Amino acid sequence: MEFKEILARRAAEAGFVLGPEQLDRFALYYELLLETNAVMNLTAITDAEGVAVKHIVDSLLAFEPGMEGCRLADVGSGAGFPGLPLKIYCPGLKTVLIDSIGKRVRFLEKVAAALGLDGIAVINGRAEELGRQKGQREAYDFVTARAVAKLASLAEYCLPLVKVGGTFLALKGSNYRTELEEAGEAIAILGGRLIKVRELQLPGSGEGRALIKIEKSKKTPAAYPRKGGAAKRPLGRRED
Numbered sequence: 001m002e003f004k005e006i007l008a009r010r011a012a013e014a015g016f017v018l019g020p021e022q023l024d025r026f027a028l029y030y031e032l033l034l035e036t037n038a039v040m041n042l043t044a045i046t047d048a049e050g051v052a053v054k055h056i057v058d059s060l061l062a063f064e065p066g067m068e069g070c071r072l073a074d075v076g077s078g079a080g081f082p083g084l085p086l087k088i089y090c091p092g093l094k095t096v097l098i099d100s101i102g103k104r105v106r107f108l109e110k111v112a113a114a115l116g117l118d119g120i121a122v123i124n125g126r127a128e129e130l131g132r133q134k135g136q137r138e139a140y141d142f143v144t145a146r147a148v149a150k151l152a153s154l155a156e157y158c159l160p161l162v163k164v165g166g167t168f169l170a171l172k173g174s175n176y177r178t179e180l181e182e183a184g185e186a187i188a189i190l191g192g193r194l195i196k197v198r199e200l201q202l203p204g205s206g207e208g209r210a211l212i213k214i215e216k217s218k219k220t221p222a223a224y225p226r227k228g229g230a231a232k233r234p235l236g237r238r239e240d
Contacts, residue, residue: 003030007052013203016060016089025088025115026056032114033079036107042079053202059085061200061211062144062169068092070141073161075127076100076148080108082171083144087120095120096140098127128225131160138163138219146171151183151212152234156225159190162216168192174199174208186235190224193217 004023011018018026030051036042045054059082069092074083077097087095097108097120105124112120123130130136143158143166151170158168172179180197187194195213202209224235 003027003048003052006048007056010049010053010057010203011060014057014060016057016063018089022088025117026085028115029080029084029088029111032107032111036110040103040107042104042107049204053204054207055079055081056085058082058171058202058209059146060089061198061209062086062146062171063089064142064167064169067142070094071139072096072142072144073098073136073140075143075145075154075158075161077108077122078104078147080111082146084108084111086144087117088115091117091119093119097122098125098130100124100126127157127161128227128229131157131220131225132227136161138216141166142169143167144169144171149232150234151176151179152186153232155183155186155190155192155214156235159187159192159214159216160220160225162192164191164216164219166216167195168214168216170212170214172210172212174210176210176212180212182234187214189221189235191216191218191220 004027008018062082067090071094073096075098077083077099083095083097087093099105102124105122108122140161143161145154145158162168192214195215198211200209
């Protein structure tokens with residue numbers, strides 16, 4: 001079974017109906033991923049089923065019905081997950097992919113151009129620096145992150161980019177509860193409020209996933225995000 005057939009079936013099982021143009025774009029994305037992965041390490045998952053389910057469908061699980069026409073920043077985008085699949089699925093989503101590695105940024109730019117995507121930009125930078133910049137700080141309706149860092153640190157990378165009333169969407173595995181508990185104080189300090197956690201399963205594999213939804217309920221204090229990699233030390237009582 002070819003990649004497009006696998007993806008169409010698995011996406012439908014997860015509740016996402018993909019049209020012919022979307023499937024063509026995902027297939028080209030897959031080709032470019034394999035081609036580039038041969039010379040640069042982007043992912044350890046390269047088989048058709050694995051990429052379709054564990055990368056693309058997994059990314060689509062972060063989709064929210066209100067995303068059309070909104071601004072989304074994908075922090076630590078890497079090979080483009082979840083930002084690129086969300087953009088392909090929801091073309092009206094104004095998407096910014098953020099990564100600190102130049103080689104990854106060039107790959108993402110190549111994919112966006114090859115797929116003919118409009119309303120997408122790629123930034124070579126660190127979220128903790130962008131979160132202090134005018135035009136980036138509190139500028140996005142949605143901020144996503146997948147496989148970047150533990151939630152307590154991730155909150156400091158992402159929440160400063162979210163506008164008040166916007167949403168931070170963290171994609172995590174099924175063992176998310178300890179991370180969420182440890183991140184509670186950091187989320188509050190940074191102006192966030194946990195809305196809900198959606199526990200999900202990947203089609204076919206049955207692997208558990210969690211989509212953690214955090215609302216930006218008030219402005220992030222000016223001191224955050226901290227500079228110089230300090231966000232690797234999560235905010236908490238010992239920081240007070």
